[in-house]
Amino acid sequence: MTVATSQKLPLDWTVIIYMATIHLVALLSLLPSNFSWGAVGLAFFLYWVTGALGITLGFHRMVTHCSFQVPKWLEYILVFCGTLACQGGPIRWVGLHRLHHKYSDTENDPHDSNLGFWWSHMGWMLHEISADNEVPRYTQDIAGDPFYQFCQKYMILIQMALGLLLYFLGGWPFVIWGIFVRLVIVFHFTWFVNSATHKFGYKSHESNDNSKNCWWVALLTFGEGWHNNHHAYQHSARHGLAWWEIDITWMTIQVLKSLGLATNVKLAPSRETN
Template sequence: MTVATSQKLPLEWSVILYMASIHLVALLAFLPGNFSWEAVGVTFLLYWITGALGITLGFHRLISHRSFQAPKWLEYLLVFCGTLACQGGVIQWVGLHRMHHKYSDTAPDPHDSNLGFWWSHVGWMLHQIPADKDIPRYTQDICEDSFFKFCQTYMVPIQIILGLFLYFLGGWPFIIWGIFVRLVLVFHFTWFVNSATHKFGYQSHESNDNSRNCWWVALLTFGEGWHNNHHAYQYSARHGLAWWEIDITWMTIRFLQILGLAKNVKLAPTNESH
């Protein structure tokens, strides 16, 4: 796929309106009446639950790559947390991510970074891309799971229920900050893994693509920014391989391992002794 052909792909208007609405409502946070430190606190708590536990630990390292095994109840809890991030259902998310790794930075890659920063960051989601049709082929291990299908189907209603709960706790400031501001943060920080870490940073391993290790993305995404390491060893539960590459999610997995909740943890060869 070239830049020219990507521009000819039909627009996905439902996604465009969905993304635009979330970003526009988030701007209401700038109104003084919608601010409170409690609302900010709720935002960062939910950012950790949905971004760190849900997307990074659950959708990515556990489900997409099966870097470790966890009890089914914990797997479902992490998937539910990821569903609250509203980045698409778990089946769709995992399928597209697996395709990204198989075809990284080539034409079939859903967010090929060779098509530019905007495309890999958000543009690919605003079009009807060919990869959408191949999701079932890449999710055969999860597509029939009833809980996964429930989360895939009812992602938005689940978010609405969370919004009602936040309104009960703290009114509109909790909704604007805890739902909309938090979603914008989780969206863009996650998207930086697709865009910024294929443009900025250093390569410590040969991965046959543009993936880079980017410290500031790692800081924002609990260790996901060590992306070149990840592309070199996709199966590894640990992304920060050097001692100074801080990987909060790996620390979480180690904690779960100590508790007996993470087993068969896979590691890159350089970390097998850790």
């Protein structure tokens, strides 16, 4: 797929309206009446719950790459946290990410970085892409699970329920910051892994694509920015392989392992232990 052909793909107006609405409502946080330090604190707490525990730990390392296993009850909690990030539901998210790794930076990669920063960051989501047709093929291990199906089907209603809870706890400031501002933050930080880490940084391993290690993306995404390491060793639970490559998510997995909650933890060959 070339830049020209990508621009000819039909626009997905449902997604465009969805994204525009979230971003526009988030701007209401600029009004003094919608500001409170409690609301800001809530937004950053939910950024950790949904971005770190949900997307990074749950959707990505646990489900997509099977880097470790946890008891089913904890797996469902992490998947639920990821669903609260409102990035398309667990089944579609996992399927598209597995496709990305299989075809990284080639024509069949949903967010091929060769098509430019904008395309890999969020442009691909605003079009009807053929990769969606491949999702069932790459999610056979989770597609039949009733809980995953529930999260996939009712992602928006789950978010609305959270919004109602936040409204009763702190009014509109909690809703604006805890839902809309937080969603925008987690959206773009997650998308930087698709865009920035395929443009900026350094390569420490051969991965046959444009993936790079980018320290500032790692900082924003709890360790996901060590992306070249990850593409070289996709199933490793640890992305920050050098001692100075800080990986908060790997530290979280270590805590879960020490508690007996994380098992079958997979590591890059040089990091494997008995």
